[in-house]
Amino acid sequence: xxxxxxxxxxxxxxxxxxxxxxxxxxxxxxxxxxxxxxxxxxxxxxxxxxxxxxxxxxxxxxxxxxxxxxxxxxxxx
Amino acid sequence: xxxxxxxxxxxxxxxxxxxxxxxxxxxxxxxxxxxxxxxxxxxxxxxxxxxxxxxxxxxxxxxxxxxxxxxxxxxxxxxxxxxxxxxxxxxxxxxxxxxxxxxxxxxxxxxxxxxxxxxxxxxxxxxxxxxxxxxxxxxxxxxxxxxxxxxxxxxxxxxxxxxxxxxxxxxxxxxxxxxxxxxxxxxxxxxxxxxxxxxxxxxxxxxxxxxxxxxxxxxxxxxxxxxxxxxxxxxxxxxxxxxxxxxxxxxxxxxxxxxxxxxxxxxxxxxxxxxxxxxxxxxxxxxxxxxxxxxxxxxxxxxxxxxxxxxxxxxxxxxxxxxxxxxxxxxxxxxxxxxxxxxxxxxxxxxxxxxxxxxxxxxxxxxxxxxxxxxxxxxxxxxxxxxx
Numbered sequence: 001x002x003x004x005x006x007x008x009x010x011x012x013x014x015x016x017x018x019x020x021x022x023x024x025x026x027x028x029x030x031x032x033x034x035x036x037x038x039x040x041x042x043x044x045x046x047x048x049x050x051x052x053x054x055x056x057x058x059x060x061x062x063x064x065x066x067x068x069x070x071x072x073x074x075x076x077x
Numbered sequence: 078x079x080x081x082x083x084x085x086x087x088x089x090x091x092x093x094x095x096x097x098x099x100x101x102x103x104x105x106x107x108x109x110x111x112x113x114x115x116x117x118x119x120x121x122x123x124x125x126x127x128x129x130x131x132x133x134x135x136x137x138x139x140x141x142x143x144x145x146x147x148x149x150x151x152x153x154x155x156x157x158x159x160x161x162x163x164x165x166x167x168x169x170x171x172x173x174x175x176x177x178x179x180x181x182x183x184x185x186x187x188x189x190x191x192x193x194x195x196x197x198x199x200x201x202x203x204x205x206x207x208x209x210x211x212x213x214x215x216x217x218x219x220x221x222x223x224x225x226x227x228x229x230x231x232x233x234x235x236x237x238x239x240x241x242x243x244x245x246x247x248x249x250x251x252x253x254x255x256x257x258x259x260x261x262x263x264x265x266x267x268x269x270x271x272x273x274x275x276x277x278x279x280x281x282x283x284x285x286x287x288x289x290x291x292x293x294x295x296x297x298x299x300x301x302x303x304x305x306x307x308x309x310x311x312x313x314x315x316x317x318x319x320x321x322x323x324x325x326x327x328x329x330x331x332x333x334x335x336x337x338x339x340x341x342x343x344x345x346x347x348x349x350x351x352x353x354x355x356x357x358x359x360x361x362x363x364x365x366x367x368x369x370x371x372x373x374x375x376x377x378x379x380x381x382x383x384x385x386x387x388x389x390x391x392x393x394x395x396x397x398x399x400x401x402x403x404x405x406x407x408x409x410x411x412x413x414x415x416x417x418x419x420x421x422x423x424x425x426x427x428x429x430x431x432x433x434x435x436x437x438x439x440x441x442x443x444x445x446x447x448x449x450x451x452x453x454x455x456x457x458x459x460x461x462x463x464x465x
Contacts, residue, residue: 027236063335066314070225070244072212
C-alpha cells in the first residue's frame with residue numbers, strides 16, 4: 001500500500017477516534033435508549049436488500065465495500 | 078425489512094438494564110422493549126425471509142442486461158448464546174456487456190446463472206461476540222470462496238461497540254471461448270469500526286477497511302484489457318442514524334470514501350427517510366450519489382491511427398490499459414422508494430423500487446470521461462418475512 005493511502009488511513013482512524021471521544025461526553029443512559037431501539041435505528045438494514053443493492057452497485061461502479069467483509073467475489077466486476 | 082430487524086431484539090442487554098428499565102417504563106416515550114442496537118446481543122427470534130429481484134439496465138437505444146434473482150435468508154437463534162445466519166441467491170442473467178467502451182457485438186450476448194450463498198455462526202457472551210463465516214459464489218466462468226472471522230466488544234455502559242474482522246477470498250477466473258484461461262486472484266481484508274450511541278436520538282458508526290489483492294484482474298471479455306496484478310484498497314465509511322421525534326421518523330445517512338492503487342478515488346453519500354404511516358406501514362424514500370475519478374490506465378475511446386478501433390494510441394501487447402466504462406470518470410445518481418407493511422406479529426412484506434443513472438458530466442469536481450453513452454438501470458425488490 002502506498003504512502004498516500006497509509007496517510008489517509010491513519011488520518012481517518014485518528015479522526016474517527018477523536019470524534020468518538022467527543023461524543024462520549026454525554027452518552028445516553030439506559031432509560032434514554034428507547035428511540036435507539038427502534039428497528040429503523042439499527043445501523044444494519046434489511047440483509048437481503050443490502051446484498052442485492054451492494055451487488056448491483058459493485059457490478060456497475062469501481063468502488064465497493066464499507067459495510068462488511070467476506071462476502072465473496074463475483075465475475076460481474 | 079421490519080421483521081428481520083425486529084428479529085434482533087436482544088436478551089443480554091435487557092438483562093443488564095432490567096432494573097433501570099423498570100424505572101424507565103414509567104417515563105413517557107420509552108418503548109416496552111428498550112434494547113440495544115448493537116451486534117453483540119443474541120437474537121431472540123428466528124427469521125425466514127425471501128426476496129426476488131428484477132433488474133434491467135440500458136444505454137440509449139439498447140436494452141442491455143436483465144437479471145432475475147430469487148433469494149432466501151435465515152436467522153436462527155441457538156440456545157440463547159449462538160446464532161446462525163445463512164442466505165442463498167440465484168441470478169439468471171441475460172443480455173450483453175460491452176466488448177470495449179460502450180460498443181456491444183452480437184457475440185457478447187449471453188445467458189448465464191450465478192449461485193451464491195453464505196453462512197455465519199456467531200457466539201455471544203457478556204458485552205462481546207465472536208463470529209466465523211464462509212461464502213461461495215459460482216458461475217460457469219467464475220468461482221469464489223471466502224472465509225471470514227471477527228469480534229465485537231461493547232463498553233460497560235453498552236453505548237459503544239468496537240468491531241474487528243478479517244476475511245480471505247480466493248477467486249478462480251475462466252472465460253467462455255477460452256478453455257486455456259484458469260487464473261486466480263487472492264484478496265485479504267481487515268476492518269475495524271466503532272458504533273456509538275451519541276444521544277438518545279443518534280447512533281453513529283465509523284469504519285475502516287483495508288484490502289490487498291493479488292492475481293488476475295483483467296476482464297477476459299473485453300479487448301484489449303490488461304490490468305495490474307495487484308490492487309490495494311482503502312474504504313473509510315461513516316453512518317449516522319437520527320430519529321426525528323417531531324415526525325416520528327428516522328433519517329439514515331452515510332458517507333464512504335474509497336481509494337485504490339489503480340488510481341481511483343470515489344465518494345458515496347446516501348440518505349433515506351423512514352416514515353411510519355399508522356401502526357403497520359412505513360414508507361422510505363432514499364437518494365444516493367456516487368462519483369469517481371478514472372483509473373490511471375483507463376483509456377478514452379480514442380483509437381490508434383494505424384491499428385484502429387479498439388486499440389488505444391501506441392498500444393502494444395502487454396500494455397496496461399482498459400476500456401472498461403466502470404474504470405472511467407463519472408457520477409451516478411439514484412432514487413428509491415420502499416414500502417413496508419407489518420401484516421401481524423409474524424409476517425411482514427416489503428416492496429422497493431430504485432432508478433439509477435450514470436453520466437460522465439455528473440462527476441464531482443470536473444468533467445468525466447468523454448465519449449461514453451449514459452447508462453441507466455432500474456430494479457424492483459419484493460420481499461416477505463416470517464419470524465417465530
